[in-house]
Amino acid sequence: MTQSEKASSAIRMQVLIVDDSALIRLYFRQALEGAGFEVEQAINGIEAMEKVLAEMFDLAIVDVNMPKMDGLSFIRKLRRNGSDVAALPILMVTTEAGQKDIEEARAAGANFYLVKPISETDLVRYVAALAGVGA
Amino acid sequence: MNTLQEQFTAEARELVQQALEDLIALEREGSAGERIDRVFRAFHTLKGSAGILDLPVMGLTMHAAEDVLAAIQTGGLELTPQVIDCALACLDLVSEWVDSFASHGSFPSDAAEAGVAVTAQLRGLLVGDELKPNLSVSSANLTSEHALPQWVAPLIDVARGRIGQKRGTKFVALSYEPRADCFFHGDDPLQTMRKVPNLCALHIEAVRPWPPLPELDPYSCNLRFQCIAAASRSELAGIFRLVPDQVRMVDIPASALIREGETGDDSRLVLVCSIVEEQLRMLRSATDREDFSGRVGSAARAAMNALRYGSRVSLSDEIERARDIALSLLEATPLLAALEKALALLGRTERVPSGSAPEPKPQPSDRAGSRSLRVDEGKIDALGNLAGELIVLKNALAYLAKRVEDESVGQDLSRAVKREADAMERLSAELHAAILQLRLVPISQVFRRFPRLVRDMAQRLDKKVTLVMQGETTEADKTIVDRLFDPLLHLVRNALDHGIESSEERRSAGKPEIGTITMRASPAGRRFIVEVSDDGRGIDPNNIRLKAAERKLLPAEELAAMPDEQAMDLIFSAGFSTTQQVSDISGRGVGMDVVRTSVQQIEGRVSLTSTVGLGTAVRLELPANIAMSQVMVVEAGGQLFGIPMDAVTETIRLAPDRISQIKNNTGFVLRDRIVPICALSGLMNLADAPRSDSAAKLLVVTEVGGKIAALEIDAIHDRLEVVLKPMQGLLSGARGYAGTTLLGNGRVLLVLDLKEVLP
Numbered sequence: 001m002t003q004s005e006k007a008s009s010a011i012r013m014q015v016l017i018v019d020d021s022a023l024i025r026l027y028f029r030q031a032l033e034g035a036g037f038e039v040e041q042a043i044n045g046i047e048a049m050e051k052v053l054a055e056m057f058d059l060a061i062v063d064v065n066m067p068k069m070d071g072l073s074f075i076r077k078l079r080r081n082g083s084d085v086a087a088l089p090i091l092m093v094t095t096e097a098g099q100k101d102i103e104e105a106r107a108a109g110a111n112f113y114l115v116k117p118i119s120e121t122d123l124v125r126y127v128a129a130l131a132g133v134g135a
Numbered sequence: 136m137n138t139l140q141e142q143f144t145a146e147a148r149e150l151v152q153q154a155l156e157d158l159i160a161l162e163r164e165g166s167a168g169e170r171i172d173r174v175f176r177a178f179h180t181l182k183g184s185a186g187i188l189d190l191p192v193m194g195l196t197m198h199a200a201e202d203v204l205a206a207i208q209t210g211g212l213e214l215t216p217q218v219i220d221c222a223l224a225c226l227d228l229v230s231e232w233v234d235s236f237a238s239h240g241s242f243p244s245d246a247a248e249a250g251v252a253v254t255a256q257l258r259g260l261l262v263g264d265e266l267k268p269n270l271s272v273s274s275a276n277l278t279s280e281h282a283l284p285q286w287v288a289p290l291i292d293v294a295r296g297r298i299g300q301k302r303g304t305k306f307v308a309l310s311y312e313p314r315a316d317c318f319f320h321g322d323d324p325l326q327t328m329r330k331v332p333n334l335c336a337l338h339i340e341a342v343r344p345w346p347p348l349p350e351l352d353p354y355s356c357n358l359r360f361q362c363i364a365a366a367s368r369s370e371l372a373g374i375f376r377l378v379p380d381q382v383r384m385v386d387i388p389a390s391a392l393i394r395e396g397e398t399g400d401d402s403r404l405v406l407v408c409s410i411v412e413e414q415l416r417m418l419r420s421a422t423d424r425e426d427f428s429g430r431v432g433s434a435a436r437a438a439m440n441a442l443r444y445g446s447r448v449s450l451s452d453e454i455e456r457a458r459d460i461a462l463s464l465l466e467a468t469p470l471l472a473a474l475e476k477a478l479a480l481l482g483r484t485e486r487v488p489s490g491s492a493p494e495p496k497p498q499p500s501d502r503a504g505s506r507s508l509r510v511d512e513g514k515i516d517a518l519g520n521l522a523g524e525l526i527v528l529k530n531a532l533a534y535l536a537k538r539v540e541d542e543s544v545g546q547d548l549s550r551a552v553k554r555e556a557d558a559m560e561r562l563s564a565e566l567h568a569a570i571l572q573l574r575l576v577p578i579s580q581v582f583r584r585f586p587r588l589v590r591d592m593a594q595r596l597d598k599k600v601t602l603v604m605q606g607e608t609t610e611a612d613k614t615i616v617d618r619l620f621d622p623l624l625h626l627v628r629n630a631l632d633h634g635i636e637s638s639e640e641r642r643s644a645g646k647p648e649i650g651t652i653t654m655r656a657s658p659a660g661r662r663f664i665v666e667v668s669d670d671g672r673g674i675d676p677n678n679i680r681l682k683a684a685e686r687k688l689l690p691a692e693e694l695a696a697m698p699d700e701q702a703m704d705l706i707f708s709a710g711f712s713t714t715q716q717v718s719d720i721s722g723r724g725v726g727m728d729v730v731r732t733s734v735q736q737i738e739g740r741v742s743l744t745s746t747v748g749l750g751t752a753v754r755l756e757l758p759a760n761i762a763m764s765q766v767m768v769v770e771a772g773g774q775l776f777g778i779p780m781d782a783v784t785e786t787i788r789l790a791p792d793r794i795s796q797i798k799n800n801t802g803f804v805l806r807d808r809i810v811p812i813c814a815l816s817g818l819m820n821l822a823d824a825p826r827s828d829s830a831a832k833l834l835v836v837t838e839v840g841g842k843i844a845a846l847e848i849d850a851i852h853d854r855l856e857v858v859l860k861p862m863q864g865l866l867s868g869a870r871g872y873a874g875t876t877l878l879g880n881g882r883v884l885l886v887l888d889l890k891e892v893l894p
Contacts, residue, residue, distance in 0.1 A: 020176070020180065021146065021180045021183055021184060022142055022146055023139065023142045023143050023146050023183075023184045023187060024183055024184070024187060026138065026139055026142050027139060027187050030138075030139070058440075063183075065176055065179050065180075066176075067172075067173070067176060076426065078429065079426035079429030079430055079433065080425050080426045080429060081429060082428070082429075084432070086426070086428060086429030086432060086433070087428070087429055087431075087432025087433040087435070087436050088433060088436075089433050089436050089437040089440060090433065095179065095182050095183050095186060095198075103420065106413075106416055106417045106420040107420040107421075107422055109417065109426055109429060109430045109433065110417065111410075111413065111414060111417060111433055111434065111437035112410055112413050112437065113413070116183050116186045116187070117183075117186030117187055117189065117283075117284060117285070119283050119284075119285060119287070119288045120285075120288070121288055122283075125406060126406070126410075128444060129406055129407060129410055129440065129441045129444040129445075130410065130437050130440055130441065131440055132436075132439065132440025132441070132443050132444060133444055
């Protein structure tokens with residue numbers, strides 16, 4: 001990671017991690033916090049919805065398969081919200097690499113799609129780009 | 136272990152347990168949607184975790200299991216016992232791996248073989264599914280262009296500086312972990328590694344930490360080689376053809392290796408382009424207009440962000456204007472055009488795949504979460520010890536308060552001290568009670584392991600049985616609940632093996648063909664009861680007598696004269712086993728005596744009732760807490776001793792004429808029972824205080840393990856609630872003592888273990 005990829009501390013980017021696996025959340029959080037992002041977490045779509053309505057985020061990283069409200073349902077609901085929140089950029093992460101899965105994510109309104117396992121370097125690069133960390 | 140690894144083991148164990156329970160329930164109840172979904176998710180999450188920790192074997196195995204579950208979800212595969220067996224075997228394997236990972240930081244050496252075997256089994260269930268061939272190949276397939284296993288990253292960092300601008304070359308990252316016994320197979324790992332062409336990065340490390348030199352086994356290979364080579368997969372596969380199971384290969388996209396700085400803008404540009412491209416596809420995948428503003432808004436934001444990240448601020452501004460127009464026209468075209476233009480200016484044209492997937496229905500949602508906190512047991516113990524110290528202090532204060540009262544320093548002062556001492560007593564009692572509450576766990580923690588066990592045992596014994604569990608929410612101290620598993624396992628095994636009859640036998644006896652084993656827990660004051668009962672053939676006391684005679688436990692005439700109830704109790708004698716034949720499940724030689732011993736170790740009691748033809752019930756009565764015990768302080772031979780209160784049934788002042796001589800011993804009759812009398816001073820080898828025979832004797836009647844006895848003592852002092860400390864150091868081997876506690880005046884009180892003290 002180069003210096004410019006570190007989010008400047010003056011405007012810290014807020015990233016929401018939505019994943020039911022505490023392990024994945026921990027992994028992402030460590031990587032992103034290490035790169036200067038501020039991180040919030042949610043364990044399913046319902047909780048994520050509450051968080052995005054309560055706080056401003058620059059990006060949400062969303063898992064596909066979660067109990068209660070899965071990632072795709074969450075994105076569909078978010079995109080139909082009608083307020084500014086609906087335009088939150090979303091990076092979908094999953095273990096599925098199939099074309100069908102990617103198309104489903106696109107149809108739901110995800111802005112990008114990464115397949116786990118994701119290296120820290122890649123994660124930070126994509127998050128920085130999607131959240132708009134200036135060069 | 137780092138936090139990530141700790142999280143992994145904790146989470147994996149929980150998932151495995153949950154999936155186990157769900158699978159067993161599924162077998163019983165049929166494939167109810169929600170459970171299947173949950174099992175699927177468990178495997179799915181395990182697969183994801185495997186990816187993060189770079190455990191490809193587990194990833195592959197979980198992937199296969201997930202496919203099987205998915206087939207069941209969609210109705211493509213039926214949930215047969217065979218499928219469940221397979222899934223359970225898979226979970227067992229994961230458990231084993233996780234345990235090994237937790238203790239050694241790595242999977243067992245046979246993990247790959249075991250994983251491949253289970254994977255093949257799982258894949259075999261999916262008829263028509265193409266078998267995924269080899270480990271190394273499919274693990275590479277699982278990783279996309281953007282996602283490389285973690286071990287590759289440091290290699291890439293090394294390789295980056297050395298490659299320069301060599302474009303169009305193929306790169307492969309390779310990890311070679313020779314088996315520990317590779318030298319005995321004639322492998323020469325160093326020589327093999329030397330053959331790798333065009334090495335760009337090489338890293339050699341120890342698989343496990345090196346042992347101290349005297350313990351080092353030089354014939355065991357403990358090395359892992361990792362490298363990046365500018366070579367093709369097939370070329371490398373040729374070099375490692377003899378050890379394919381020990382090698383993993385991953386293709387490295389050339390873009391990952393382009394040196395940042397010189398061509399950093401280039402790689403960043405690739406990333407920006409891919410994001411902008413994706414926004415075009417995403418916009419075109421719209422299925423309805425309800426999400427129009429969200430979709431257009433987010434696509435624009437993502438593209439603008441990416442362009443700004445790529446230092447193309449003017450392009451970003453253009454996208455913003457196009458977005459505003461698109462939103463006001465309710466038409467995506469202006470934004471699409473702007474994105475395409477941006478892509479063209481970035482030097483890339485976009486390829487458009489078409490078609491979009493149908494939209495699944497949103498799932499109904501509910502919200503429930505338990506407000507629980509996971510705390511390390513050691514922390515609670517530390518808190519408990521502090522509370523114990525506080526209680527000792529409280530006892531000291533009570534003692535002081537009494538002295539102040541005696542020495543008449545003024546009524547006001549003594550009353551004030553007494554009041555404070557009382558308040559402290561109340562507070563410390565409450566604190567202690569609160570800590571005990573923390574240690575309480577539901578009995579379901581041990582019950583939950585049984586459905587699986589009963590299922591497997593029943594299958595092996597070819598018996599049909601339903602397991603009914605009741606009162607799982609009954610709570611008890613964690614230590615006790617943890618120690619309950621072994622005795623309960625014995626009881627359930629016995630019930631299944633000896634109690635429940637075969638289907639034919641049950642039919643001819645006019646019983647329902649499927650037997651029932653019931654595990655029931657219920658609270659009973661400060662103790663609780665766990666009962667294991669079956670509706671099997673019951674135990675015939677005459678069989679017990681026969682068996683006991685055969686085993687020469689007691690003379691035949693004594694056995695014949697014995698009441699049924701007492702005869703049944705012989706089951707708990709050491710070396711007693713009623714099995715007619717050695718069975719796979721219960722084995723032989725280990726029987727109910729083990730149950731009684733282990734239950735007694737946690738201050739519990741066992742009793743058994745049985746009716747021939749109707750079944751057997753074994754009842755365990757156990758303390759709900761063990762951290763605190765009540766003792767009676769008594770004096771004998773000039774010394775103080777503590778006697779655990781739960782062993783004391785009553786105290787009696789006995790007139791000498793009620794005492795009778797029985798052979799060499801003395802005893803007396805208490806409500807039709809003969810109670811032997813033992814002098815505590817004698818038992819403890821202390822000098823007797825001179826005492827006239829005509830004086831009434833002070834006796835503490837105790838009942839331990841069903842045996843009743845009276846201890847003769849000189850005086851009874853207080854009753855105390857104490858935290859027993861086990862005997863330590865030199866005294867740890869001393870027999871006859873349950874532990875020690877501090878008295879208010881600072882003296883140590885020895886608390887007796889009556890089981891060992893009484894003859």
